[in-house]
Amino acid sequence: MTGNICVLAEQWRGQITEVTYETLALGREVADQAGVPLTAILPGSHCRELARFLGAADAVVYIDHPLLAETVPQTCAEAVAQAMAGERPRALLVPLTNISLGIGTLIGVRLGAPVVNFCRDIRVADGRLLADCVMYGGKIEATVEAGAPSGPGPAILGIWPGARQAEKGRAEREVPVTDAAVVLEDTGAIRLCRYIEPEAGDVDLTKQEVLVAVGRGLQDRANLPLAEELARALGGAVCGSRPVIDQGWLPLSRQVGKSGLTVKPKLYVALGISGAPEHIEGMKDAALIVAVNSDPQAPIFSVAHYGIVGDAVETMPALTAAVEARKAAGQHA
Amino acid sequence: MHILVLLKMAPDVVEDLEIAPGGKALDLDCLRMILSESDDHALEQALLLKERHGAKITALALDAPEVDDALFTAAAKGADRVMKVVGMDPGFTTREAARYFSQAIAEEPGLLPADLILTGVQAIDDLDGLVAPIVADGLRMPYLGIVTGVALEASAQAARAIKEYPAGVRGEFLVQLPAVLGIQAAEKPPRYVPVAKVRAAMKSVKIECSQALTLADGGLPLVGVVEMKRNEPAGHAEMLEGKPDQVSGQLCGILAERGLF
Ligand SMILES: Cc1cc2nc3c(=O)[nH]c(=O)nc-3n(C[C@H](O)[C@H](O)[C@H](O)COP(=O)(O)OP(=O)(O)OC[C@H]3O[C@@H](n4cnc5c(N)ncnc54)[C@H](O)[C@@H]3O)c2cc1C
Ligand SMILES: Nc1ncnc2c1ncn2[C@@H]1O[C@H](COP(=O)(O)O)[C@@H](O)[C@H]1O
DSSP, X not given: OTTOEEEEOOEETTEEOHHHHHHHHHHHHHHHHHTOOEXXXXXXXXOGGGGGGBTTSSEEEEEEOGGGSSOOHHHHHHHHHHHHTTOOOSEEEEEOSTTTTTHHHHHHHHHTOOEEEEEEEEEEETTEEEEEEEEGGGTEEEEEEESOTTSSSXXXXXXXXXXXOGGGGOBOSOOOEEEEOOOOOOOOOEEEEEEEOOOOOSSOGXXXXXXXXXXXXXXXXXXXXXXXXXXXXXXXXXXXXXXXXXXXXXXXXXXXXXXXXXXXXXXXXXXXXXXXXHHHTXXXXXXXXXXXXXXXXXXXXXXXXXXXXXXXXXXXHHHHHHHHHHHHHHHHO | OEEEEEEOEEEOTTSOOOBXXXXXXXXXXXXXXXXXXXXXXXXXXXXXXXXXXXXXXXXXXXXOTTHHHHHHHHXXXXXXXXXXXXXXXXXXXXXXXXHHHHHHHHXXXXXXXXXXXXXXXXXXXXXXXXXXXXXXXXXXXXXXXXEEEEEEOTTSSEEEEEEEOGGGOEEEEEEESSEEEEESOOSSOOOOOOHXXXXXXXXXXXXXXXXXXXXXXXXXXXXXXXXXXXXXXXXXXXXXXXSHHHHHHHHHHHHHHTTOO
16 A cells, blocks of 8 residues: 555445545546555445445455444544554545544544545645645635655545546446455444434425525525525425524425435525535536525635525515516416 | 533634735634534533533633633533633644643543533534544544434433434434534524623633643644635626616526526
């Protein structure tokens, strides 16, 4: 692994996750730029056969242990740190997902290695490893140098979902697999008892062609009917960002984003949503994105096709009226 | 039951963010600092546990502008003891923040033992790591993140914590105490506390100070910001301008043209 670019292959409920393929696609580019091999590190229990899905890498290091059946961050970090001990990979790319969050930090601490969170892109320039990071809820971009080449240990880079297309990192083939032996202590301190499946909502957001999404800029639960009327006029459904769900204004089945659903409607109207990376990851592939936000600097305008700087609460009824008027005119024509 | 809540201030991104001369950091003079959102949820989760089971809550914060407000607010909401770590080198990173927390926890009388250490899962400025797992590792306690609910077992030796997975799936974990949890969202939104109550806390509550020790080992592995700039969304989206009815008419035309209704 020394000198290599490595990717932590994430598996969840028996499958390699989509974000792993995205991260492999990015890792492949960086490895090619640096002229070094790409290694995928796959922790798990009795899942060596998953290695063949990691064909974007040149080699797979498989870490098998019963305690790795479910991804518990401290256990997984300990296993990966042991597998990497004595080796000096240039970088380890870790997907920033709800499954792996915290693992990168813990590996960095255990190996005394630098950690860079929030990476959207990685590149090698003049021998330096540079990361483009999106921070402060999407409002700031930073270019960060991730550890001197001669520095201690590899650079641990947390990669935002969506950094590359998963298709580019998906390759099924026989890859050389090495087994890494690790010694893990079963403290029983953290045990997954069960998964709680999401309750089916009254509508399936993923099947809607039009979504009217509201965020904290909705200001008040009392304004929710304005969004519902707009959704009705457009023939779609209402969904929301995390704060709207956390406040109980909409049920969990209506949350879009990292912890919620990933949607790809024909039209996504984002009202009073700032455009934090965790939200964008759930809706960036909508065919047409319209954003209404009172802040001209809101990051949502970076993914929107059309933008309106203004008050969402005022815009909703105006847009509903305009849609209704146009529909009426169409019927009479 | 003793619950220790770790609080970190973060820039309020509702305000315009400016880059400092040199182009490598935010201009601190133009910032408004607020309690990191998920730390606020961690405090709320502690208050909910206190209401349900009885507990002593200690809120430990790192010094920053407006931190006193945050701590008095925490006291007004029900924190029993409030303390801030002072004397850090300015511009400390998250990894350093975690070590300042860890030092204070180890050094200050009465912060340990703690049955639960709650803090936010992630702050918007956590560029070089997360506080919760580092503190957990340092104290050799179990860690779980992205937690949205905590229930104590009858024995009070363990807790059931709900962790979020993707796509609305959640996991129920049994966590042996003491443990460190990175809270994503409390079971209820953070409570509102009237300003008068915060004012009263300012008069009656004393914020204790813990002196930060210099981080001994000559610094952490290198993570250097080469350049920082504002994400300028302008130029990306086509912006529609005018009064609400004008832009609505315009937008409607665009949607109709695309056959969207
Ligand atoms: C592990 C993890 C998982 C997460 N999962 C998700 C997820 O699944 N989904 C999700 O959405 N988030 C998720 N988040 C949270 C995410 O980071 C953001 O905090 C969240 O998306 C912000 O929601 P928001 O845009 O509604 O609120 P804010 O960021 O507060 O933005 C509100 C916006 O409204 C604008 N505004 C205010 N008033 C008005 C008005 N009158 N008219 C128009 N605009 C107005 C403001 O300018 C601002 O841009 C997650 C975070 C973490 C750490
Ligand atoms: N190099 C490899 N690439 C992909 N799959 C493999 C490889 N080696 C073994 N497997 C599969 O992994 C599973 C377990 O292998 P083993 O643990 O070696 O018996 C079997 O289904 C093997 O076919």
